[in-house]
């Protein structure tokens with residue numbers, strides 16, 4: 155049942171190329187148009203959308219943070235991303251022109267469900283991005299995009315997260331298509347780039363042994379920091395969450411630009427800092443990240459850098475380099491998060507923890 159793997163989580167990490175491919179299947183017509191079958195909102199309803207609020211918890215919330223970059227860039231619609239547990243309590247400004255997007259792998263998360271009910275009571279349309287057919291969240295939403303990860307058994311979300319990202323990209327591209335933004339001509343190009351992602355994810359998985367060896371060096375580490383920028387920032391947050399959940403370590407993700415506003419005080423000799431380096435095409439972003447890495451290294455951090463192939467600007471400041479395939483910046487989370495999943499899974503395994511059933515956690519959180 156685990157296909158020869160020790161944990162469901164590890165099996166699910168290795169299923170990600172297939173899960174991403176399945177989530178893309180049948181979304182493109184012969185003419186190159188996107189279609190979202192279960193999208194029960196009309197084109198007119200979507201054209202009326204002038205604000206999007208994404209609500210979710212945990213890993214699904216981080217998928218929402220990535221979606222904000224994609225939707226705002228491709229559709230020019232303002233997006234807010236909010237933790238479902240906070241959403242209702244701030245009296246959010248909602249009306250019929252606000253589209254609320256609820257992301258939930260299980261479809262049963264109580265905080266997210268309550269937020270949906272609140273939004274619909276205020277006349278907003280709710281679109282669910284969900285992995286579980288017939289679960290409560292899609293049933294209580296106006297529309298749904300199903301992810302096709304297949305059942306996720308490991309408590310820590312992996313393929314659920316990647317397929318949520320795919321659904322978010324598809325939603326962003328679909329909105330751009332319906333709204334006819336200036337970005338329209340590029341939609342089919344991005345769809346093709348998405349279709350190439352399963353093989354890129356395969357190539358990251360092919361170097362799993364390097365990540366495992368690195369993880370084993372970190373037994374006994376008490377704290378790990380993760381840095382990212384732009385779409386790499388949610389990846390840093392997700393890498394830290396995986397390590398907390400599975401290895402019970404103190405781990406924190408930061409936007410690299412925030413370092414000098416406080417977190418750099420945490421850096422001391424030998425502290426591992428995992429850095430998600432943006433693709434070289436986005437030079438301003440990449441160069442700023444390089445200087446962040448220099449700063450932490452100058453203070454004694456051990457820098458472990460996820461860098462795309464061929465980018466050597468970072469090498470002088472990296473204690474360890476893990477290579478990522480060359481992909482567009484907005485799609486980079488699909489490959490960059492994979493080594494972080496492998497790292498957490500392996501470190502927790504060698505520490506003797508139950509990776510599939512971490513202490514104190516449940517797969518679906520049906521209490522608020």
Ligand code: F6R
Pocket residue numbers: 211212213214215257258259260261262263266309310311312395399517518519
């Ligand atoms: C992290 C994890 C949790 C869930 C969160 C939301 O690995 O699994 O943080 O992402 O509880 O769950 P769903 O997506 O089912 O609403």
